[in-house]
Amino acid sequence: MRLIGTSLAAGSETQLEQLRRQVAYLEERSPFYREKLAAAGVGSAALESLGALARFPLTTKQEVRDSQAAAPPLGRHACVGLDEVVRLHASTGTTGSPSWVGLTARDVETWTRLTAESFRTQGIRPDDVVVHAAGLTLFVGGLPVQDAIERIGATFVPIGTGASEKVLGAMRTLGRTVLHSTPSYALYLAEWLRERDVEPRSLGVRKLTCGGEPGAGQPAVRAQIEEAWGAPVTEGLGNADMAPVIWGECEHQVGMHLTGGEWVYAELIDAEREEHVPWETGVEAELVYTALERECCGLLRFRTRDRLRVIAMDCACGRPGPLVRCVGRTDDMLIVLGVNVFPAAIRDLVAELRPRTTGAMQVVLPQPGPRVEPPLRVEVEVADGSVADELAERIRGRLTIPVHVEPVPPGSIARSEMKTALTRIEETP
Numbered sequence: 001m002r003l004i005g006t007s008l009a010a011g012s013e014t015q016l017e018q019l020r021r022q023v024a025y026l027e028e029r030s031p032f033y034r035e036k037l038a039a040a041g042v043g044s045a046a047l048e049s050l051g052a053l054a055r056f057p058l059t060t061k062q063e064v065r066d067s068q069a070a071a072p073p074l075g076r077h078a079c080v081g082l083d084e085v086v087r088l089h090a091s092t093g094t095t096g097s098p099s100w101v102g103l104t105a106r107d108v109e110t111w112t113r114l115t116a117e118s119f120r121t122q123g124i125r126p127d128d129v130v131v132h133a134a135g136l137t138l139f140v141g142g143l144p145v146q147d148a149i150e151r152i153g154a155t156f157v158p159i160g161t162g163a164s165e166k167v168l169g170a171m172r173t174l175g176r177t178v179l180h181s182t183p184s185y186a187l188y189l190a191e192w193l194r195e196r197d198v199e200p201r202s203l204g205v206r207k208l209t210c211g212g213e214p215g216a217g218q219p220a221v222r223a224q225i226e227e228a229w230g231a232p233v234t235e236g237l238g239n240a241d242m243a244p245v246i247w248g249e250c251e252h253q254v255g256m257h258l259t260g261g262e263w264v265y266a267e268l269i270d271a272e273r274e275e276h277v278p279w280e281t282g283v284e285a286e287l288v289y290t291a292l293e294r295e296c297c298g299l300l301r302f303r304t305r306d307r308l309r310v311i312a313m314d315c316a317c318g319r320p321g322p323l324v325r326c327v328g329r330t331d332d333m334l335i336v337l338g339v340n341v342f343p344a345a346i347r348d349l350v351a352e353l354r355p356r357t358t359g360a361m362q363v364v365l366p367q368p369g370p371r372v373e374p375p376l377r378v379e380v381e382v383a384d385g386s387v388a389d390e391l392a393e394r395i396r397g398r399l400t401i402p403v404h405v406e407p408v409p410p411g412s413i414a415r416s417e418m419k420t421a422l423t424r425i426e427e428t429p
């Protein structure tokens with residue numbers, strides 16, 4: 001087995017050389033970084049070790065947006081013009097307007113290699129047939145995933161979203177397939193099939209590779225997907241501005257390995273204090289990326305707003321640690337009586353009580369968070385109304401927040417074929 005990357009805790013000489021080269025390149029080609037680094041009094045000459053990167057300023061998504069507004073289309077942070085760009089993707093813009101992500105021919109090759117590494121780690125082999133039931137258009141999880149699956153030598157079936165009939169047709173005629181989708185879609189499709197009297201397990205899916213949102217890494221939600229399909233689930237994690245899939249979970253299913261470490265340097269920060277946090281088992285902090293090999297838009301210490309939990313620092317497979325899960329986006333976090341709560345964690349507790357719940361839930365807020373007046377209102381689809389009190393007790397016990405669980409009938413919470421909205425703002429009459 002080819003083992004990739006090095007221990008993140010230690011870093012490597014190669015990464016340090018790449019980083020020096022990348023920072024020098026940004027100083028030369030990117031007006032945004034030339035000014036930002038000079039203002040902070042740091043630069044490529046100050047990089048005596050990887051640890052020195054912690055003194056460099058962070059880059060936010062808002063800065064990327066402002067940079068593109070100031071110098072459209074690629075922005076003041078970009079190092080090349082459109083003439084050298086061979087493809088444009090767009091970041092999804094969940095927290096604002098989307099921004100362009102330009103790729104040179106070399107950037108496309110880098111993305112292909114690092115995305116393929118995640119799918120190899122997730123167990124995709126040349127004889128696999130991968131049914132891609134996720135976005136295919138501007139989305140970075142579309143064409144770059146195609147490139148990666150084809151690079152492995154597996155078969156890529158580009159179905160896209162909103163086409164469950166086509167997914168069913170592919171699964172029926174192509175033999176043992178791999179389903180690649182969001183965890184929401186894997187659950188949605190299972191329900192959709194059962195409504196048409198098709199048992200998902202009868203379709204012979206070999207495995208599911210999920211990403212795009214938290215869920216596939218949460219124990220009870222994962223169990224729900226694996227039971228429905230009779231196949232193992234692994235997950236990947238990437239970032240639209242950095243690279244499509246930078247992490248991948250191996251067959252031991254403990255957490256995700258940093259499979260893109262040859263091209264992307266990953267670190268953790270305390271989201272409030274904006275200070276570097278070391279990789280250690282049990283730590284929860286915000287993920288920050290630095291591109292090591294990027295020609296068009298290399299970002300330094302880019303804040304993902306993804307909150308990671310470090311599960312372990314080594315793995316039985318022999319690949320280096322850390323092993324991580326994404327617990328949610330900082331933007332989704334709620335604060336109830338001073339306690340940080342991720343709606344995804346509530347969903348996992350709801351899924352634990354299946355089949356008395358369907359697993360579907362939604363947090364209902366009187367106004368946008370993060371601060372919420374207690375008790376937190378949670379709508380939960382139940383088959384058995386008596387489960388509501390038990391669930392409220394379980395949420396109070398595990399998450400230490402007061403909640404009010406409102407039972408609603410199965411099927412009454414909107415399903416999503418892409419990413420599930422676990423929170424909604426109450427409509428005022």
Ligand SMILES: [Zn+2]
Nearest residue numbers: 250252315317
């Ligand atoms: Zn492993």
